[in-house]
Amino acid sequence: MKELSQKVSSFKDSIFATISREAVENQAVNLGQGFPDFPGPQWIIDILKSTYHYEENASQQYAPFAGVLALRESVSRQYLNKYSIGYSPEDEITIVNGATEGIFCTCLALLNPLDEVIVLEPFYDSYKSSIELAGAKAIASTINLPDLSIDFDHLEKCVSSKTKMLILNNPHNPTGKVFTLEELSKISILAQKHDLYVLSDEVYEFLTFDERAHLPLAGIKEMKERVITISSVGKTFGMTGMKIGWVCANEKISHAIRLVHQFNTFSVHHPSQVAFAKVIDQSDYYLQQFKETYQQKRDFFFSGLQKAGFSPLKSEGTYFMMCSIPNGLDDVTFCRELIKSKKVASIPPSSFYLNSDQGKKYIRFCFAKKDETLSLALKNLS
Ligand SMILES: Cc1ncc(COP(=O)(O)O)c(C=O)c1O
The missing domain is CATH 3.40.640.10 (Type I PLP-dependent aspartate aminotransferase-like (Major domain))
Incomplete structure (x- = not known):
């Protein structure tokens, strides 16, 4: 069989897929990949539902x-x-x-x-x-x-x-x-x-x-x-x-x-x-609420991590929080250990770097999660 394309042969499976799989296998709370674990707003779901009535031939x-x-x-x-x-x-x-x-x-x-x-x-x-x-x-x-x-x-x-x-x-x-x-x-x-x-x-x-x-x-x-x-x-x-x-x-x-x-x-x-x-x-009203909701989640998760003995960086935006690794392990090893021993999944960021090894000293949490999910993660981590 002939070789695959040279461009693709240097690509690896994304770290997100690997961590998500390990999170499922270990029944860990998944704060890895960047998406909410709760449904989108009802008013948007209503608009989607009414648009998905395919009577209007054009949108088929x-x-x-x-x-x-x-x-x-x-x-x-x-x-x-x-x-x-x-x-x-x-x-x-x-x-x-x-x-x-x-x-x-x-x-x-x-x-x-x-x-x-x-x-x-x-x-x-x-x-x-x-x-x-x-x-x-x-x-x-x-x-x-x-x-x-x-x-x-x-x-x-x-x-x-x-x-x-x-x-x-x-x-x-x-x-x-x-x-x-x-x-x-x-x-x-x-x-x-x-x-x-x-x-x-x-x-x-x-x-x-x-x-x-x-x-x-x-x-x-x-x-x-x-x-x-x-x-x-x-x-x-x-x-x-x-x-x-x-x-x-x-x-x-x-x-x-x-x-x-x-x-x-x-x-x-x-x-x-x-x-x-x-x-x-x-979306004007929604966007204001959206920001407030996520700022509350950020604050809750940030102080929870601090209480649990971690040193997170308070994010200025997005729904991610970087947190330094307390015990000198590298990011991939520490993430795997957290999944197994604390049942919490996060993302090791070193694969997002080309030059620096700073990423080996941090993990990334996603806090776009229900309050119960964040509380459970914090309880497991503490
Ligand atoms: C910085 C950044 N850009 C783009 C995307 C992907 O956006 P989309 O889902 O619209 O392709 C992500 C998703 O995590 C992201 O973090």
């Missing part, structure tokens, strides 16, 4: 490949109303199968073999794979733990004549960092100086805590033309199974991304797009 067939216009229009209104950023629904917004497909299509649309892309480690694992599937190479600069600082001199040293893009994730998984205006301005200056595209993954845009505001990179002066903003419904509405996302970029970049999307998945589940067009338009 392929959706337009760029996405249902009504959804692109509601996404456009959201950027305008919340951030004063104008994206044309016709030419600058593309609906994709979740942010992950948006990241993949952006890499395929913009990168050539041997191009380099700067990622800030620890990073969401699809970045490196998408970069490599495009034949390009990921170069990492580190978000330092525990102070979440960035060495901007090092970041600039990562730029070479081959660098084409930088990937930013803000708010940041797994550290919970929310980038400040000063940091975003520095990234913008760097991108402009070296003529880089910036893919800005903002899937946790509505989860910022303690009065911190989410600042979209495209809203920074003179950045909109070079930024590809990606977000999705999964995290915001607590329904990661929906897999509806969007990519916002200037017309030329959007056109290239649409060409890749066309030959990748072609289009996204039609009735769900119709439903989420309505959901987004009605």
Whole structure:
């Protein structure tokens, strides 16, 4: 039998699948993978139910490949109303199968073999794979733990004549960092100086805590033309199974991304797009509550971990919390030990790094869980 593709042979099964399997085998409370263990809001379920009555013949067939216009229009209104950023629904917004497909299509649309892309480690694992599937190479600069600082001199040293893009994730998984205006301005200056595209993954845009505001990179002066903003419904509405996302970029970049999307998945589940067009338009009150609920969960889990003798980093955003390992074990060994001895599953973050070994000293918990689940986990940990 001939060999598999060289690109794929370097990929491994994701750590999430491994940990989830071990969590089930050991009947552990699963605070590993990033999704809620409770149903999405009833008002959204009602909208989904009414849209899934397939009397309207139109939504049984392929959706337009760029996405249902009504959804692109509601996404456009959201950027305008919340951030004063104008994206044309016709030419600058593309609906994709979740942010992950948006990241993949952006890499395929913009990168050539041997191009380099700067990622800030620890990073969401699809970045490196998408970069490599495009034949390009990921170069990492580190978000330092525990102070979440960035060495901007090092970041600039990562730029070479081959660098084409930088990937930013803000708010940041797994550290919970929310980038400040000063940091975003520095990234913008760097991108402009070296003529880089910036893919800005903002899937946790509505989860910022303690009065911190989410600042979209495209809203920074003179950045909109070079930024590809990606977000999705999964995290915001607590329904990661929906897999509806969007990519916002200037017309030329959007056109290239649409060409890749066309030959990748072609289009996204039609009735769900119709439903989420309505959901987004009605989401103002929900989004405020959503933030408050998760801030309470963050506070409850943070103080619970402290009482249990751990040293967590108080997340500024997202629904993840990094926690340092108390006994000198490496992250993978410690995670496995916690699953077996304490019946609590977390994620070892070292696989989200290319350079630094800081990730070996931490584990990541997801606190998007029912209060009972968090209480049980804390009881087991204490
Ligand atoms: C930073 C980041 N980006 C993207 C995604 C995936 O988003 P989607 O489910 O819309 O593909 C995740 C999911 O964990 C994530 O953490």
